[in-house]
Amino acid sequence: MTPALPFRLIATDLDGTLLTPEDTVSQRTRAALATAVAAGAVHIVVTGRSASWARPVLDQIGYRGLAVCSQGAQVYDAGEHRLLTSMTLDRRLAAVALEKLTAELGPLAVAAGQDGLDGAVLATADYRLSNPDLPVQRVAGTAELLALPISKLYVQHPELTDDQLVSAGQQVLGQLVTTVLAGPGIVELLPLGLSKATGLAVAARRLGLTAAETIAFGDMPNDLPMFRWAGYGVAMANAHPDLLAVADEVTASNAADGVAEVLERLFR
Numbered sequence: 001m002t003p004a005l006p007f008r009l010i011a012t013d014l015d016g017t018l019l020t021p022e023d024t025v026s027q028r029t030r031a032a033l034a035t036a037v038a039a040g041a042v043h044i045v046v047t048g049r050s051a052s053w054a055r056p057v058l059d060q061i062g063y064r065g066l067a068v069c070s071q072g073a074q075v076y077d078a079g080e081h082r083l084l085t086s087m088t089l090d091r092r093l094a095a096v097a098l099e100k101l102t103a104e105l106g107p108l109a110v111a112a113g114q115d116g117l118d119g120a121v122l123a124t125a126d127y128r129l130s131n132p133d134l135p136v137q138r139v140a141g142t143a144e145l146l147a148l149p150i151s152k153l154y155v156q157h158p159e160l161t162d163d164q165l166v167s168a169g170q171q172v173l174g175q176l177v178t179t180v181l182a183g184p185g186i187v188e189l190l191p192l193g194l195s196k197a198t199g200l201a202v203a204a205r206r207l208g209l210t211a212a213e214t215i216a217f218g219d220m221p222n223d224l225p226m227f228r229w230a231g232y233g234v235a236m237a238n239a240h241p242d243l244l245a246v247a248d249e250v251t252a253s254n255a256a257d258g259v260a261e262v263l264e265r266l267f268r
Contacts, residue, residue, distance in 0.1 A: 007215040014047035016219035032260035036267040048182035072199025111154040112145040153189040180222040195225035
């Protein structure tokens with residue numbers, strides 16, 4: 001009898017988790033994933049990046065499977081370079097959310113991710129990119145940000161920390177949008193109820209797999225819903241304290257092959 005797989009679905013965040021600090025996937029991690037896939041498991045990328053921002057790096061690392069992008073708003077077939085699902089943030093609601101948050105906190109730096117596989121990321125002049133290599137189009141103000149359908153907004157405050165801004169967003173906008181921290185300097189406003197978990201659930205159904213069969217790897221608070229959904233959650237050593245607090249296991253950092261460390265143990 002063939003022994004049962006420990007997990008049939010391996011869900012990995014991208015930045016800070018699967019990728020090294022140099023935005024590559026190490027040979028050790030590639031080998032560990034290949035062993036797991038050869039054993040019958042499925043690997044799926046679950047990232048906060050929009051499909052347009054995820055596509056170049058997925059192509060670079062040779063990833064050809066499904067990818068949940070834009071915090072769950074998009075399910076992207078990396079092999080076919082095709083969007084399978086896409087959810088947008090109502091632009092009137094987005095404008096109201098920005099008005100309410102600005103009234104509470106003062107001026108904000110703002111960016112918006114446009115809908116679609118080729119959707120651009122637009123940003124006001126004062127919005128600081130966490131990764132300067134990512135393409136962005138600078139615009140004059142909110143009207144231009146919201147001129148076309150968007151998947152989400154990004155907000156920054158000149159004085160508040162990321163955690164303080166997320167807390168304020170959740171308190172002020174809790175009935176309008178979902179506020180999440182996706183990375184250093186990356187606070188996002190999403191359609192209410194949207195999360196990596198909702199997108200991963202859609203992708204898993206397409207693959208005929210379940211939450212109980214899933215092991216998830218992540219590093220930031222936007223991975224919390226995915227950890228709650230999955231059967232087992234593994235936080236990287238470099239993870240945010242909120243994720244470390246709920247993880248079933250903590251592995252090595254993304255710079256030290258943390259994903260591989262766990263997979264090598266599970267898929268011998």
